[in-house]
Amino acid sequence: MNNNMDFSFTLFLLVSLAFSFQCSSSSSSSSSSLRKGSSLSVENPEDKLISHNGMFSAGFISIGQNAYSFAIWFTEPNSLNHKNTIVWMANRDQPVNGKRSKLTLLNTGNIVLLDVSLNNVWSSKTSSLEPLELHLKNDGNLVLLELQGTKILWQSFDSPTDTLVPGQPLTRYTKLVASRSDTNHSSGFYQFFFDDENILGLHYNGRDVSSSYWPKPWLLSWDVGRSNFNSSRIAVLGSFGEFYSSDNFTFTTSDYGSVMQRIMKLDSDGVVRVYSRINVSQNWYVSWQAFSGTCTVHGVCGANSTCSYSPKLGRKCSCIPGYRMKNPNDWSYGCEPMFDFTCNKSESTFLEMKNVEFYGYDFHYIEICNFSTCVDLCLQDCNCKAFQFSYWEKHGFYRCFTKTQLQNGRYYPIFEGSTYLRLPKGNTFSLKQTSNPSNNDVCSEKLQRVYVNGGENHFVKFFLWFATAIGAFQTVCIFVIWCSLFRSNQKTYADQQGYHIADIGFRKFSYLELKKATKGFSQEIGRGGGGVVYKGLLSDERHAAIKRLYNAQQGGEGEFLAEVGIIGRLNHMNLIEMWGYCAEGKYRLLVYEYMENGSLAENLSSNKLDWSKRFKIALAIARVLAYLHEECLEWILHCDIKPQNILLDSNFQPKLADFGLSKLKNRNNLNNSSVSMIRGTRGYMAPEWIFNLPITSKVDVYSYGIVVLEMITGKSPTTGFKIVNGEEESVGRLVTWVREKRGSSISWLEEIVDPNIGLNYDKSKMEILAKVALDCVVDERDSRPTMSRVVEMLQYHGND
Numbered sequence: 001m002n003n004n005m006d007f008s009f010t011l012f013l014l015v016s017l018a019f020s021f022q023c024s025s026s027s028s029s030s031s032s033s034l035r036k037g038s039s040l041s042v043e044n045p046e047d048k049l050i051s052h053n054g055m056f057s058a059g060f061i062s063i064g065q066n067a068y069s070f071a072i073w074f075t076e077p078n079s080l081n082h083k084n085t086i087v088w089m090a091n092r093d094q095p096v097n098g099k100r101s102k103l104t105l106l107n108t109g110n111i112v113l114l115d116v117s118l119n120n121v122w123s124s125k126t127s128s129l130e131p132l133e134l135h136l137k138n139d140g141n142l143v144l145l146e147l148q149g150t151k152i153l154w155q156s157f158d159s160p161t162d163t164l165v166p167g168q169p170l171t172r173y174t175k176l177v178a179s180r181s182d183t184n185h186s187s188g189f190y191q192f193f194f195d196d197e198n199i200l201g202l203h204y205n206g207r208d209v210s211s212s213y214w215p216k217p218w219l220l221s222w223d224v225g226r227s228n229f230n231s232s233r234i235a236v237l238g239s240f241g242e243f244y245s246s247d248n249f250t251f252t253t254s255d256y257g258s259v260m261q262r263i264m265k266l267d268s269d270g271v272v273r274v275y276s277r278i279n280v281s282q283n284w285y286v287s288w289q290a291f292s293g294t295c296t297v298h299g300v301c302g303a304n305s306t307c308s309y310s311p312k313l314g315r316k317c318s319c320i321p322g323y324r325m326k327n328p329n330d331w332s333y334g335c336e337p338m339f340d341f342t343c344n345k346s347e348s349t350f351l352e353m354k355n356v357e358f359y360g361y362d363f364h365y366i367e368i369c370n371f372s373t374c375v376d377l378c379l380q381d382c383n384c385k386a387f388q389f390s391y392w393e394k395h396g397f398y399r400c401f402t403k404t405q406l407q408n409g410r411y412y413p414i415f416e417g418s419t420y421l422r423l424p425k426g427n428t429f430s431l432k433q434t435s436n437p438s439n440n441d442v443c444s445e446k447l448q449r450v451y452v453n454g455g456e457n458h459f460v461k462f463f464l465w466f467a468t469a470i471g472a473f474q475t476v477c478i479f480v481i482w483c484s485l486f487r488s489n490q491k492t493y494a495d496q497q498g499y500h501i502a503d504i505g506f507r508k509f510s511y512l513e514l515k516k517a518t519k520g521f522s523q524e525i526g527r528g529g530g531g532v533v534y535k536g537l538l539s540d541e542r543h544a545a546i547k548r549l550y551n552a553q554q555g556g557e558g559e560f561l562a563e564v565g566i567i568g569r570l571n572h573m574n575l576i577e578m579w580g581y582c583a584e585g586k587y588r589l590l591v592y593e594y595m596e597n598g599s600l601a602e603n604l605s606s607n608k609l610d611w612s613k614r615f616k617i618a619l620a621i622a623r624v625l626a627y628l629h630e631e632c633l634e635w636i637l638h639c640d641i642k643p644q645n646i647l648l649d650s651n652f653q654p655k656l657a658d659f660g661l662s663k664l665k666n667r668n669n670l671n672n673s674s675v676s677m678i679r680g681t682r683g684y685m686a687p688e689w690i691f692n693l694p695i696t697s698k699v700d701v702y703s704y705g706i707v708v709l710e711m712i713t714g715k716s717p718t719t720g721f722k723i724v725n726g727e728e729e730s731v732g733r734l735v736t737w738v739r740e741k742r743g744s745s746i747s748w749l750e751e752i753v754d755p756n757i758g759l760n761y762d763k764s765k766m767e768i769l770a771k772v773a774l775d776c777v778v779d780e781r782d783s784r785p786t787m788s789r790v791v792e793m794l795q796y797h798g799n800d
């Protein structure tokens with residue numbers, strides 16, 4: 001008995017050894033299956049299963065900094081961005097460590113995924129004493145089956161994540177769940193499944209609310225060609241691009257037939273799409289989508305916000321007036337009121353939001369009503385947050401809906417009514433800060449960063465950057481932000497930080513690493529903005545500009561990270577890119593991309609810029625300032641716009657540096673006393689600084705105007721300049737000089753334009769540019785245009 005057990009145990013060991021040997025010997029050639037007792041390890045990149053046809057791979061895949069998932073993907077990455085197209089994930093909500101995590105097919109017949117601390121992150125919950133194999137089939141299905149016979153114990157097709165491959169059915173037991181974002185594969189809020197009425201549709205399942213948004217929820221299923229009588233609930237995408245669903249919903253993709261690879265995917269934006277690839281050396285493209293115009297999707301901007309969409313610019317969220325983002329990193333949290341609600345009728349007032357509608361949560365609905373009845377209806381109810389009032393053309397009367405919640409808001413020009421928002425009397429909230437989508441030009445998730453490949457220019461002559469004038473007027477913005485951000489943003493981001501940073505390919509550097517990269521901080525290339533900038537060569541051969549902050553904060557690393565994370569997430573092709581940071585002990589450093597062509601200041605003085613370059617720079621800088629002021633992240637003031645902070649890449653595309661180091665402003669907090677410490681640079685500073693008036697985004701508008709005047713005239717506002725009659729002008733008189741010229745002469749343009757530009761310019765464009773610049777530098781703050789208005793004026797006339 002005892003002997004017998006020993007023997008069988010030895011046999012078992014031998015067998016498992018044999019299997020693991022087989023596994024490890026075969027893993028170098030990557031087999032398509034795994035036997036009992038063997039594992040795939042996260043540490044060995046060769047440890048993966050590859051389907052016989054080579055199309056699919058299964059194994060551990062990196063999904064973030066030191067975060068891995070066990071997944072199935074197309075072996076050939078997308079040729080455009082070299083990203084793997086993942087079709088299934090075992091542990092999307094719980095990534096594992098890059099060390100010692102393993103997927104094992106146990107002798108008990110269970111597949112388990114253990115992370116470094118041996119937590120069971122995922123398992124197939126199967127058991128069998130038969131010999132088994134885990135096999136990756138040619139269609140991308142990972143199956144656990146008995147070696148003898150064909151009994152399938154488990155298959156990945158039964159637990160899809162966000163993707164279906166051709167032939168993989170969607171059934172009553174399965175659903176697609178979108179990922180949280182393009183980079184975060186965790187389960188998100190959007191789902192695709194058969195509802196209780198047997199209709200296949202898209203659903204939003206948010207933190208507090210849920211609703212269906214496709215097919216159109218206000219239409220009956222048979223109005224949209226669906227049938228709810230067939231309860232078999234099955235849908236499948238065929239290999240030629242035809243889709244059949246048991247509710248009679250069918251479509252064929254735009255590339256029916258021909259294509260080699262396809263997937264149907266519920267994207268993180270809540271839209272289901274089919275992607276195709278003609279062959280593996282091509283990119284994926286969309287060959288079908290449920291609908292376009294992503295504001296149709298519910299919950300995209302969270303509660304108390306509006307979504308606007310344009311095909312060119314994509315989707316944009318804005319808080320409604322009087323509300324602010326609950327979590328500035330994440331629109332799904334929506335916006336919260338900045339005021340206290342009152343039930344008192346005489347304390348309420350209404351603000352009209354044209355073409356804005358909110359779907360659902362109607363408390364009362366009346367027809368044939370006039371405006372005052374609608375107002376009264378809302379006032380009668382403490383919970384009425386707003387009402388929607390619109391003319392129903394078809395029937396010739398007005399309709400009134402009172403709203404108890406403001407969900408699924410969207411700006412929708414086709415909607416001819418308005419929503420009237422209930423606000424406390426005497427409020428100062430206005431629509432101005434919220435959306436007017438026609439003006440939005442930049443903050444779109446579709447915009448990609450432009451990566452500059454400095455490879456060939458490594459040894460090109462290096463230009464100084466951040467050549468900030470040293471002196472009494474040097475900017476100290478940075479200290480203020482660190483402090484104020486520590487106060488305001490603490491908990492909100494700190495927890496999520498690690499992940500976000502991983503998201504954007506932004507990373508932490510060690511002090512030693514940066515010391516080495518800069519050869520012991522030996523090559524100083526600039527100073528100012530709160531620190532000294534050094535040139536460095538990173539271990540991956542990228543040239544970087546590394547800024548070492550003076551007076552490093554004693555605050556914790558978490559807060560510093562939270563702050564840097566915000567800046568790191570700013571994403572615009574005309575912003576200098578931050579690659580990472582270092583926070584160790586008393587050291588605080590920031591790592592930026594390095595720009596070959598130095599600053600605008602150097603280029604102006606060495607006179608390398610022709611008229612068209614100058615105009616493009618002016619427009620690009622206006623765009624990026626509009627982005628900082630009005631788009632993505634509430635308000636961010638730069639505080640120190642000047643030619644030294646505008647850097648030029650190898651194509652003379654400008655990039656703004658030192659952004660985000662200024663104070664991230666709360667819209668309702670313009671009078672924050674900490675701002676009064678901030679100084680810009682002499683010559684570029686708005687009068688508000690000097691007269692100690694409240695600081696708004698108009699300080700940047702002023703500085704921008706000066707920079708543009710400098711680009712036009714070639715004369716610096718800081719150094720003084722010689723005018724034609726040889727008389728030395730006094731410092732800072734640039735604006736007066738241009739104004740006087742304009743007032744006194746019809747040929748004023750010719751008189752002010754930088755002689756280096758010569759006659760090679762478009763006179764009408766130049767005139768617009770000069771006029772806009774003069775508008776920007778008026779003393780009266782409120783008369784200066786906003787940056788988005790500047791963009792409009794330049795764009796319209798510059799037809800660029």
Ligand SMILES: *[C@@H]1O[C@H](CO)[C@@H](O)[C@H](O)[C@H]1NC(C)=O
Pocket residue numbers: 230231232234244245246247
């Ligand atoms: C229900 O749908 C399935 C799958 O499309 C189909 O095979 C079946 O014939 C349908 N049943 C009825 C009663 O229409």
Ligand SMILES: *[C@@H]1O[C@H](CO)[C@@H](O)[C@H](O)[C@H]1NC(C)=O
Pocket residue numbers: 226227248
């Ligand atoms: C399904 O659609 C086809 C073609 O669109 C139509 O002829 C058929 O009547 C529909 N079936 C049901 C049950 O609605």
Ligand SMILES: *[C@@H]1O[C@H](CO)[C@@H](O)[C@H](O)[C@H]1NC(C)=O
Pocket residue numbers: 278279280281282
């Ligand atoms: C992929 O398609 C391109 C262009 O259609 C063709 O040149 C190339 O040879 C194809 N590659 C393969 C592997 O079929």
Ligand SMILES: *[C@@H]1O[C@H](CO)[C@@H](O)[C@H](O)[C@H]1NC(C)=O
Pocket residue numbers: 303304326333334335336337385406
């Ligand atoms: C939206 O605003 C209402 C007040 O209008 C507030 O009660 C609610 O909590 C807000 N929703 C969120 C998600 O903050």
Ligand SMILES: *[C@@H]1O[C@H](CO)[C@@H](O)[C@H](O)[C@H]1NC(C)=O
Pocket residue numbers: 344345346347
């Ligand atoms: C409502 O507000 C008005 C004006 O502020 C005030 O006179 C009145 O007493 C308030 N009514 C209640 C019930 O609080």
Ligand SMILES: *[C@@H]1O[C@H](CO)[C@@H](O)[C@H](O)[C@H]1NC(C)=O
Pocket residue numbers: 369370371372373
């Ligand atoms: C609005 O309608 C109500 C009842 O329908 C009526 O009493 C009131 O006079 C109307 N007000 C206006 C301004 O037309």
Ligand SMILES: *[C@@H]1O[C@H](CO)[C@@H](O)[C@H](O)[C@H]1NC(C)=O
Pocket residue numbers: 064180184185186496498499500502503
């Ligand atoms: C991804 O999203 C989930 C759910 O919102 C969140 O808990 C997690 O921290 C996020 N992960 C990353 C890497 O951002």
